[in-house]
Amino acid sequence: MQRRQLLKQSAFVIASFSLSRELFANAPVTNLNVNSSTLIRLGSNENPHGPSTLAKQAMIDAVGISNRYQWDMNALLKTEIAKMTGHTKDHVALGAGSSELLGVVSLWAAYKKGNVVASEPTFKLWMPAARRMGLPTKLVPLTSTKHNDLNGLMNAMDQETKMVYLCNPNNPTGTVSPTSDLENFIKKVASTTIVLLDEAYTDYYDTPSMSKMIDAYPNLVIAKTFSKTFGMAGARVGYVLAHPNTIKALNEFQAWANAGPSAVSMQGALAAIKDKEFVTYCKQENIKAKDILYQGFDALGIKHIKSFTSFVYFDTATYKKDVPALLLANQITGARSFEENSSWLRISIGTVAEMEKVVAVLKLGA
Ligand SMILES: Cc1ncc(COP(=O)(O)O)c(C=O)c1O
Structure with a gap:
């Protein structure tokens, strides 16, 4: 089995595990540190702007x-x-x-x-x-x-x-x-x-x-x-x-x-x-941040599905490196697989600046 395949499979195992209650119960304290200015958390489809x-x-x-x-x-x-x-x-x-x-x-x-x-x-x-x-x-x-x-x-x-x-x-x-x-x-x-x-x-x-x-x-x-x-x-x-x-x-x-x-x-x-204004703001920011990711994916030839949510499903088949590992090495957590033996991953939409960083990391790694 090739290294890339192995890494992807391990990402799936991590994903399956991450869906289990054990992971949430034993989540490392660093993952819960919401004040961490360096960690970008894109794994749980949280709203990066809230609460109002x-x-x-x-x-x-x-x-x-x-x-x-x-x-x-x-x-x-x-x-x-x-x-x-x-x-x-x-x-x-x-x-x-x-x-x-x-x-x-x-x-x-x-x-x-x-x-x-x-x-x-x-x-x-x-x-x-x-x-x-x-x-x-x-x-x-x-x-x-x-x-x-x-x-x-x-x-x-x-x-x-x-x-x-x-x-x-x-x-x-x-x-x-x-x-x-x-x-x-x-x-x-x-x-x-x-x-x-x-x-x-x-x-x-x-x-x-x-x-x-x-x-x-x-x-x-x-x-x-x-x-x-x-x-x-x-x-x-x-x-x-x-x-x-x-x-x-x-x-x-x-x-x-x-x-x-x-x-x-x-x-x-x-x-x-x-606070209707706040919800409107979050929706608009989500669209802006998502468009940045779409544009980045398009530039890199990464297939992705038009999303009606605060996350995007994309296909890493044509990307040479292991995406979760690359992002993680750059302090970006959460891109993960939900299907066995699949090159498709999900990533949550963060702020505009966070998605710019995701795109920059992917471009540098391409
Ligand atoms: C489809 C779906 N349903 C329910 C939930 C859980 O939401 P809550 O925080 O209200 O428990 C989530 C959380 O990500 C979700 O994606």
Whole structure:
């Protein structure tokens, strides 16, 4: 096996490992040093600009009331999320990040006993827990253009399928499915099966949300997060939108009615919702920084997929050096593989200056 292939394979092993809870539990302290001025972190699709000034101040102010449980805030945040998304507060459940709620929905599906169908590759952090809860996963390859294969997912379903997980835009590829295709998919699948639609990245490009279908399809659950355009990944605020009966069913799988984000995080989220200018700024900066990366890739002949998110999937097949190793040697972490024996990698979009550095390093190494 050639050195380059070996390195790429090792990158995949690292990637698989990096998706496991062990890595997060044992993350070296240097990786968590957010104040490090030298390290560029492009592995978790975090917003490099957040949280907004308003959200930061609200969280600082809320520290003083964190001796109290946050009962009233739950209702308030649900109401504000409902206003923002065009639903009622009874259509909303809160979680400490949307990934907590992906777990809750999996628990609900596991309780029905059967299997879950999902794309490969996709966002899989919740899958090991689902498997342990007795919900085996059937994985369906993406299409040749790295889009979710909606027909393939439907074909993979059997009588035991209790849930289909769909990430749109998909992580790690950044691709979106046409709205009409998604509508038809939901109409066909959600009449019998839970459809967990992960919309973590829809806000970046105003990709239409399918939440308009939740009243007609109680099996449809839409997962959203404050971790991306709102820039609050570490504050852990996420939510799902679903039919009120579904929300009630999901609440039964949460430890108690007060589960989810802390008082401090909820105050941050309430302020973040009001700071529309900040979200607009983050979206614009994401486009600028991504264009710099696209231009760099084009100049280097690196194939890449048009992304509707804050990360880009690109093919290193024509690049002579090992990209993750080269970037790492230049203090840039996070470019990694999500497919076995594949030359495709994902990299998160940082600031304009950070993406200029990525391009400069790749050009120097070419
Ligand atoms: C598709 C997708 N869903 C969910 C999450 C988790 O988000 P949260 O921080 O809300 O748990 C991520 C995080 O990167 C993601 O990429």
